[in-house]
Amino acid sequence: MVKHKKQRQSIPPFVKKLLRQEVGFGCPVEGCGNPYLEYHHFDPPVKVRAHNEPQGMIALCAHHHKKADGGAFTTEQLHKMKVNRENAAVVRGNLDWLRRELLVVAGGSFYYETPRILVIDQHDVIALKRDDEGYLRLSAKMLSLALRSV
Structure with missing residues (x-):
């Protein structure tokens, strides 16, 4: 069966x-x-x-x-x-990998050693920052047009 x-x-x-x-x-x-x-x-x-x-x-x-x-x-x-x-x-999170060098591809453009990759209305939407150990940390800020309650 x-x-x-x-x-x-x-x-x-x-x-x-x-x-x-x-x-x-x-x-x-x-x-x-x-x-x-x-x-x-x-x-x-x-x-x-x-x-x-x-x-x-x-x-x-x-x-x-x-x-x-x-x-x-x-x-x-x-x-x-x-x-x-x-x-x-x-809200926060970390990617599970760290790199000292990072090439970011965003919107068909390549970014290397570029700290502010995408800025909208003075907000760093996509940015890179080195931590104390020299690793690059990728930051992505999710912007919203409207805050709605569910």
């Missing part, structure tokens, strides 16, 4: 966008703010019923998603985190 594994539907883009907006585009776990988000199904858990219903899902960073899968947070805590936008002001 062959068992057929039930395939999960991929999460629709509008659901992902809604979940990221709910948490202010950063992991809502206190003190985190990591902008690299995954989507956790918790109410009900996907093992109980496969779904992509935003009211039962939350955007979390990979580290806290793994913890949530392991039961580190209650359903009530996760529902509270869904509306916690406190980390929106401290």
Whole structure:
């Protein structure tokens, strides 16, 4: 007898966008703010019923998603985190590699040893800065035309 594994539907883009907006585009776990988000199904858990219903899902960073899968947070805590936008002001993240030399290709142009790559209305949208050890740190600021609450 062959068992057929039930395939999960991929999460629709509008659901992902809604979940990221709910948490202010950063992991809502206190003190985190990591902008690299995954989507956790918790109410009900996907093992109980496969779904992509935003009211039962939350955007979390990979580290806290793994913890949530392991039961580190209650359903009530996760529902509270869904509306916690406190980390929106401290959204931050690091790329997992460091380089002393970096060639940036943006908009078809090449940038080498250029600290301010893209500036819009006096905001450094894409910039490079050397840290104390001489590594280049890439900074990308995501600008928005309007702040909307979800």
